[in-house]
Amino acid sequence: MLKKLPFFLPLAGCRGQCVYCDQRAITGVRAVPSPADVREALRGLTGPREICYFGGSFCRFAPQLIKEYLDCVTEYAPAGSTVRFSTYPGDLRDDALRGLVKKYPVSRIELGIPTLDPAVLAACRREADPEKIFEDIKTLKADGLPIGVQMMIGLPGQDRESSLAGLRALAALKGADSWELRLYPCLVIEGTELCRMYERGEYRPLSVAEAALWGGEFIDEALEYGFVPIRIGLQETESLAAEVAAGPHHPALGELILAEASARRLARENPRGPWPVPRREMSRFTGHGRFGVKRLAAHAGLSEEEAARLVEFI
Ligand code: SF4
Structure with a gap:
């Protein structure tokens, strides 16, 4: 490019x-x-x-x-x-x-x-x-x-x-x-x-x-x-x-939007986890008060801590 x-x-x-x-x-x-x-x-x-x-x-x-x-x-x-x-x-x-x-x-x-x-x-x-x-x-x-x-x-x-x-x-x-x-x-x-x-x-x-x-x-x-x-x-x-x-x-609005998009996709594709997340996307889940983890928890019907345990950075 x-x-x-x-x-x-x-x-x-x-x-x-x-x-x-x-x-x-x-x-x-x-x-x-x-x-x-x-x-x-x-x-x-x-x-x-x-x-x-x-x-x-x-x-x-x-x-x-x-x-x-x-x-x-x-x-x-x-x-x-x-x-x-x-x-x-x-x-x-x-x-x-x-x-x-x-x-x-x-x-x-x-x-x-x-x-x-x-x-x-x-x-x-x-x-x-x-x-x-x-x-x-x-x-x-x-x-x-x-x-x-x-x-x-x-x-x-x-x-x-x-x-x-x-x-x-x-x-x-x-x-x-x-x-x-x-x-x-x-x-x-x-x-x-x-x-x-x-x-x-x-x-x-x-x-x-x-x-x-x-x-x-x-x-x-x-x-x-x-x-x-x-x-x-x-x-x-x-x-x-x-x-x-x-x-x-x-x-970081773009990052928050991407975090929500990732959380929706992960919860849809594998409702029970675990959820592999590429390391380059780690900040979507760990940054901004763990916004991505919170959203993943909301979509999967889990607590934030449970969702956090099921996210695997690869
Ligand atoms: S056409 Fe595009 S650049 Fe022109 S006023 Fe509308 S939004 Fe702005």
């Missing part, structure tokens, strides 16, 4: 602003780097990289500008470099634009699909037509473009079942393909519409514990369907820490 070189293009290309989003606050990047800025940053690099354009809707730029950003990868990055970008699901509906993108070494197109529930999409002020999203994904699949999905939990009006229904619908579409998955539990960022909803009492954010359990169930199912989770929770930055008004903001 190539080393990633991310460029954040905060809110660039976005038609509106989703209620929960402020990419400038999340990333700490205020100005959108131009293709000239990207070329400058690539100067003198050795060894191929995965150039990443994140933080906006990449394929909503004018085609000429998209081409300029993509040309940076093939003409200015070291040989063998690839490109990954995040965009809205419908942004590649246009045949000519897909034709352009396919000329480049695209390693992954990350589609923002926080939910497929029309009511939740509307509450988030996102385009609200799941059928169109399915059609758009089928088109990308037919063209052999590598897909990743960015999903969320804890959105306004969203419940556990609605998020899992969305995941299952995407899994059916995915089939045997290898799709990457990022899962972002919703945070309330200062200055966003969601923050105003929260202040008016119209939105209740998840607690850390709720996000860990919901996210764990979500990731457990996603793994069963063959998704490849590459990120859980927003990347911690100084800017993010300063801008979170409420919600499940915790430095």
Whole structure:
């Protein structure tokens, strides 16, 4: 896997602003780097990289500008470099634009699909037509473009079942393909519409514990369907820490979610134990007040001490 070189293009290309989003606050990047800025940053690099354009809707730029950003990868990055970008699901509906993108070494197109529930999409002020999203994904699949999905939990009006229904619908579409998955539990960022909803009492954010359990169930199912989770929770930055008004903001939220996912799987596969756990996953069970052991005990109907005795690190 190539080393990633991310460029954040905060809110660039976005038609509106989703209620929960402020990419400038999340990333700490205020100005959108131009293709000239990207070329400058690539100067003198050795060894191929995965150039990443994140933080906006990449394929909503004018085609000429998209081409300029993509040309940076093939003409200015070291040989063998690839490109990954995040965009809205419908942004590649246009045949000519897909034709352009396919000329480049695209390693992954990350589609923002926080939910497929029309009511939740509307509450988030996102385009609200799941059928169109399915059609758009089928088109990308037919063209052999590598897909990743960015999903969320804890959105306004969203419940556990609605998020899992969305995941299952995407899994059916995915089939045997290898799709990457990022899962972002919703945070309330200062200055966003969601923050105003929260202040008016119209939105209740998840607690850390709720996000860990919901996210764990979500990731457990996603793994069963063959998704490849590459990120859980927003990347911690100084800017993010300063801008979170409420919600499940915790430095180890991803680890707690993975602990819950592991506990669910172990208890399901072997309800009585013993449970072999790879040493690299040990902290899921021993860290954070033995969160993984506690969850394993809850799922298996045992005491914490009994569950702890049945976990074997291998
Ligand atoms: S969530 Fe994505 S589409 Fe919505 S405003 Fe943020 S970057 Fe733009």
